Every structure is written in C-alpha cells, then in structure tokens.
Amino acid sequence: MTEGVALAGIEFAAGLIDGMLDAVWLIDAANLRVVAANAAAGALMGADASSLCGREIVELCATPEDLFFWGEAASGLTQEIESETWLRRFDGITIPVKRRISRVSMGPAHDLFVVVLHDSSERRRVEDELEERIEELAATLESTADGVLVTDIAGNIRSFNQTFAALWGLPPELLRRRDDDAIMDAMARAVTDPSAYMHRVAANEDTEVREVVDTVTLLSGRVLQRVMLPQMSHGRVVGRVHSYRDISERLEAIHRIETLSSTDALTGLPNRRVLADRVDFSIAMAQREGTPFALLFANLDRFKHVNDTLGHEFGDRVLMEVAERLKACLRQVDTVTRLGGDEFVMLVHQADALGAESAARRILEAMHRPFTHGGMSFVVTCSLGIVLYPRDGAGLDELVRRADDAMQEVKSAGRASYRFHRSCEVPGQDGGPRSRLRLDNAMRQALVEGHFRLHYQPQVDMNTGKVLGAEALIRWHDPELGNISPGEFIPVAEQSGFIVPIGDWVLRQAVHQAAQWYRQGRGLVVSINVSAVQFHRAGFVDRVASALHAAGLPAGMLELELTESILIQDAQEALLRLQALSDLGVKLAIDDFGTGYSSLGYLKRFPIDRLKIDRSFVRGLPGDESDVGIVNAIVNLGRALHLEIVAEGVETEDQRQFLMRTGCEQYQGFLFAPALDSRSFEAKLDPENPPAGL
Numbered sequence: 001m002t003e004g005v006a007l008a009g010i011e012f013a014a015g016l017i018d019g020m021l022d023a024v025w026l027i028d029a030a031n032l033r034v035v036a037a038n039a040a041a042g043a044l045m046g047a048d049a050s051s052l053c054g055r056e057i058v059e060l061c062a063t064p065e066d067l068f069f070w071g072e073a074a075s076g077l078t079q080e081i082e083s084e085t086w087l088r089r090f091d092g093i094t095i096p097v098k099r100r101i102s103r104v105s106m107g108p109a110h111d112l113f114v115v116v117l118h119d120s121s122e123r124r125r126v127e128d129e130l131e132e133r134i135e136e137l138a139a140t141l142e143s144t145a146d147g148v149l150v151t152d153i154a155g156n157i158r159s160f161n162q163t164f165a166a167l168w169g170l171p172p173e174l175l176r177r178r179d180d181d182a183i184m185d186a187m188a189r190a191v192t193d194p195s196a197y198m199h200r201v202a203a204n205e206d207t208e209v210r211e212v213v214d215t216v217t218l219l220s221g222r223v224l225q226r227v228m229l230p231q232m233s234h235g236r237v238v239g240r241v242h243s244y245r246d247i248s249e250r251l252e253a254i255h256r257i258e259t260l261s262s263t264d265a266l267t268g269l270p271n272r273r274v275l276a277d278r279v280d281f282s283i284a285m286a287q288r289e290g291t292p293f294a295l296l297f298a299n300l301d302r303f304k305h306v307n308d309t310l311g312h313e314f315g316d317r318v319l320m321e322v323a324e325r326l327k328a329c330l331r332q333v334d335t336v337t338r339l340g341g342d343e344f345v346m347l348v349h350q351a352d353a354l355g356a357e358s359a360a361r362r363i364l365e366a367m368h369r370p371f372t373h374g375g376m377s378f379v380v381t382c383s384l385g386i387v388l389y390p391r392d393g394a395g396l397d398e399l400v401r402r403a404d405d406a407m408q409e410v411k412s413a414g415r416a417s418y419r420f421h422r423s424c425e426v427p428g429q430d431g432g433p434r435s436r437l438r439l440d441n442a443m444r445q446a447l448v449e450g451h452f453r454l455h456y457q458p459q460v461d462m463n464t465g466k467v468l469g470a471e472a473l474i475r476w477h478d479p480e481l482g483n484i485s486p487g488e489f490i491p492v493a494e495q496s497g498f499i500v501p502i503g504d505w506v507l508r509q510a511v512h513q514a515a516q517w518y519r520q521g522r523g524l525v526v527s528i529n530v531s532a533v534q535f536h537r538a539g540f541v542d543r544v545a546s547a548l549h550a551a552g553l554p555a556g557m558l559e560l561e562l563t564e565s566i567l568i569q570d571a572q573e574a575l576l577r578l579q580a581l582s583d584l585g586v587k588l589a590i591d592d593f594g595t596g597y598s599s600l601g602y603l604k605r606f607p608i609d610r611l612k613i614d615r616s617f618v619r620g621l622p623g624d625e626s627d628v629g630i631v632n633a634i635v636n637l638g639r640a641l642h643l644e645i646v647a648e649g650v651e652t653e654d655q656r657q658f659l660m661r662t663g664c665e666q667y668q669g670f671l672f673a674p675a676l677d678s679r680s681f682e683a684k685l686d687p688e689n690p691p692a693g694l
C-alpha cells in the first residue's frame, strides 16, 4: 500500500472521529504515535487537537498500566483494553477517564489503534461524594447508642449496627453469615415471651406507614424500647427502620424512686404515705359496706437499751426482723408500715374489737421469740395501742394519734401488752375523766399524809382450809377524791415514776406486818406485787434486803409477785436479779400466770417458787372447757417443774372443788375472804378470839 493511500485512510478516519462527543485519538500501530485527534481530545488534554498529532503515545500515558499496555501492543502481544485509568493533561492535572483501546486495520500492513477516552471526573465526584455520605451515615449509625436494624418491605435484613447485635446478644458468627432467618430466630429466642413477640412482629409487618413504639423484655432481664419507623422512598414504603434502646436502667431508676418514696429504706415496709392511701381506701370500703377496721400502733419496749448495749447496727437488724414478724402476724391484705424509729402501725382490714385483739395477741406472741446476738438471746417486747374505725376517729391522723395515746398507756402500765383507745380515760366519781396530773399530785400527798393502807387477802390451803399466807394489796382512800382503785392510780404512778416510792412503802409496810405476825408465831408468808419499773430499778435487791433486816423478818416469809412481762424484758438482767433475791431466801411467784407470754424456757431457768393462776381462768370453772383445759395445763406444768400453784379469784365452792381435784394446792378469793385490813384479817384467823375493837 502506498503512503498516499494510507494517509487518505487516516484522513477519512479523522473525519469520522471529529464529530464524536468522546475524546478519540488514532495511533499508528507501527510507531505508536498520534496520527489524529478530535476536538474533544484536544479539550480533554487542554490543548489544540492538532498539537497532539505526531506525539508518541507514551508521552501521554500517565499510568504504569498504560505503559505496559503500549509495550505489549508494540510487540503485537495485545490488541485492546478497556478500563478506568488516569490521564495527565498538559497543564499537569490528572483526571480519571474510562478508556477503551482497540486495534483496527486500515489495509494491509497498516493498523491503527483507536483510543476512546471518556472523562469520568463528574461521575467520580458524584461517586466519591456518595461514598463519603454513606461512610458518614455508617459512622453515625455506629456512634448512636441505639441498636438499629433496617429491613426491606419483605422483612429481609438490609443492615444493622453493632449496638443492635450487642443489645440482642447475637453471636458474631451469625452476623457474619448474614442468615436472616437465623438472626430473626435468635431474636425470638432471646425474648421472655417468644410467641407474643412473634405475633407483634407479624402485626407490625402489616402496618404500612405508622410509627410503632413498644417494649421487649429479654430473657437476660434487660428491657428494650423499640421504635419502628417506615422507610419511605418516593412516597412509598420500601422498608422499616427498627431502633432499639436499652431502657432497663431508666425503668430501674423509676422503680427505685417510686419505691423510695413509698417505703421505709431500712425494713422495706411501706411508709406513712402508703398507709394514708390504704386507710383512705379502707374508710371508703367501711362507709360503703359498713365493715370496721382497726389500726394497731406498736412501739418497741426499751429499744434504746438495745441500741446502747448491742450497737445501732444490731438495732437495725432487730427492726428488720420485727418488720418480718409483724407481717407474719397479719393477713396479706393487711398493711404493716414503719412510721420511723421503733414505731410501726398495722392496718387490719375488716376487723372489729375481737379481730384487732387477736391480731394484737399474735403480735405479742411473735415478739416473745428471742433475738440472738453473739450467742446470747434476749426478748424485745412491744407495747400496742389499738383504735377502731369509725369508733375512735374519722381519719388517719386522728386514729394514729389515739392509737399512740393508747400505746403510751400500755407503756405506763409496765409495757409488753396492748390496750384499746378510751380505756386510757380514768373515770372519776362523777363519771368524767379524772386528770392524770391531778391523780399524780394527790398520790404524792397521800403518801406524805399516810392515806395509803395495805389490805391482806388470805391464801388458803386447798385441802385443810388453813391460812398459809396473805397477799398484800394497796388501798387508797383520799379525803377529797374518795376511794381510788389501784387499777386507776398504779398506771399513773408507773408512768410518772412515782411507783418507786409507793413500791418502797408497800415493801416496808408488808415486811413490818409480816414480822409482827411472825413474832406472834403465825408463820404467814406475805406476798407483795412488784411493778416492772420498781424491779428494774438499780438497788432493788438491796432495798428488799434492808427492809427484811430492819424488820427482823426471815426472808422466807416474804414473797415477791412478778408479772411475766418483767421476766421477759431484759431477761439476762432479770435472771441475775432473781438469782440474787432467791439467794437472799425470798420466795418468788409469777402473778396472773397465763395472761402474758408464758414460756417454758424462762420458767425452767428462773428460780421461781410459785405460779398464780389468773382469776380470768378461774371464773369459768368448772363449766368452761377452755378454762378447764388451761387450768389443767398450768397445774401439770407446775407439778412437772416442782412449783406450787395458787389460784386467784376463787368465788364458789364448785370452783374450789374443781381446783382441788386438779391438784392445785392453795387459793385465795371471796369464797374464803376478800382483802381485809390487818385487824379483820387477824379476826378471820382467830374467830374465837377477835382483836379488841372489832
């Protein structure tokens, strides 16, 4: 082929490419030089198209890949290529291009390479921007505290973040596999109620455009809040975005705040706020259905002593244990609250006086179980005040105040018992209440002016009818107030502490009388009642010893009557004191046996000589079955422990007969004689030889 023919071919080809939009170069395959370039190629390179002609192709190549291609092409090893590459313009700027090279034959032994270049700068820019946006989005997704799961409209997983996997505890292996069914299955297995969960998920799939918010509880105990939003594209729902947030801590905090504002931190019992709500509810019920309810106000006895001797921490443990015991004494519907300190209030639903009383008895019984500390056991008793709605008040404040008053009465009377409101009123002769202050003043005056007397009630041998002893009982006739019964003034004296001088007076007086009888050869044991305040007072044993010494009375002719509650309070100290009295030779009896918290434990440990059966058990004899049972049990117990038994309040021959058959050894009561002044007492002993003046 001649050169002219070849040139004509090139010109023809140059004409063809000139109008093309893409940049095109024609390269002579023989020498790899540019033989033609269109205007678009000039524009791409930033030069006139004609200035490209004649240049060696390697001059225009920017990448090793191109150099390699042209090297291969020169050797005839390769013919074409299509790829993305870079082009360096004449101004030195490198631009991305899509480049296709193909070899065309222009005739025998004359081939051209046609190089078509498409500037992909704009596409690259858009792609880069898109990639950047996607990376930004992915980073945002990962940095959010929420777990995000994106599904398409069919429920297939499109993407999720690491938080999602972590919240649901999905194994990495499962995530790597991207097995949608396995992931969904693992999610269903992680919730507490899989079937309800699946049901909800299926219902949500049907929800086209609505936002759905709900919570999911996982088996791990965590609670996730789920917000599901439809993903829209061109106004159509194309998928769903589920975001999960762990709200366990928030729920826990809310719960804690609610609990704190309604419960006592130490015992976990509800507080006064809850009590107010429940009392309101009970009042509404009571008004609608006419059912009364009771409030019991409990205060631990001498709790300060527990704190002072065993430490505040142990005191706290006692309070917690008390809370448990109180709860166990009531029904589930009832409410036990701690008002603070050592004060508890119980709401007993649908309870009348009987129901309230039996709850109070259960509580006292429960408190009788000893607490242990470092191998030592001791009892913490409590005092209870009881009020009834509607009888004692119209609302919580009034009821609590009155229950507190009644509880204070119990404290004054020696503690470890219960009392209903109203019983605290001390009826005067005019039927109205006589103020405690007035009584207290009058008592002090009575002691100075000698208005107190001792009367003696004979204690008789059941079999022989012989008088073996006497119980000394205090009497008060006030010139202004008239006769005042010990039941009225002793509680007032106990509360004010004046019981101590009164008790001392009784002790000295009784010992003096017993010594007289002793010298007369009567051999009568005289008993006196000892109050808790008096017994626990320091120096009590010394005072007894000195009274005996002063009167010259053998200790065995004096008996001290103690209530069960005295023994239970501070049992360790009580034991030491009783031991000292017993060593002195004084006799010890338990008064009103059976009405307190009788425990075989203390009967065995304490040096007791006699039990006195309370009159309340004697009253029903011999007809009342439960009284019969109780009296039998007490007599058998006394026999087993080698204790003498004395029955109080024996008024009929039937009662005496029954007691004698049971094995009770002594009795006292109206059947033989009421309490008598000493002269009448002596007359009763010697009917043949009454003292002068009778």
Ligand SMILES: Nc1nc2c(ncn2[C@@H]2O[C@H](COP(=O)(O)OP(=O)(O)OP(=O)(O)O)[C@@H](O)[C@H]2O)c(=O)[nH]1
Binding pocket: 266, 299, 300, 301, 302, 303, 304, 305, 307, 311, 312, 313, 314, 315, 316, 319, 340, 341, 342, 411, 415
């Ligand atoms: N350990 C402990 N003690 C408390 C708490 N709150 C109050 N106390 C103590 O409980 C005692 C309550 O004493 P009071 O009821 O006034 O008197 P008491 O010693 O029980 O004597 P009486 O009630 O007259 O039988 C005080 O010593 C308080 O310091 C508590 O949360 N923990």
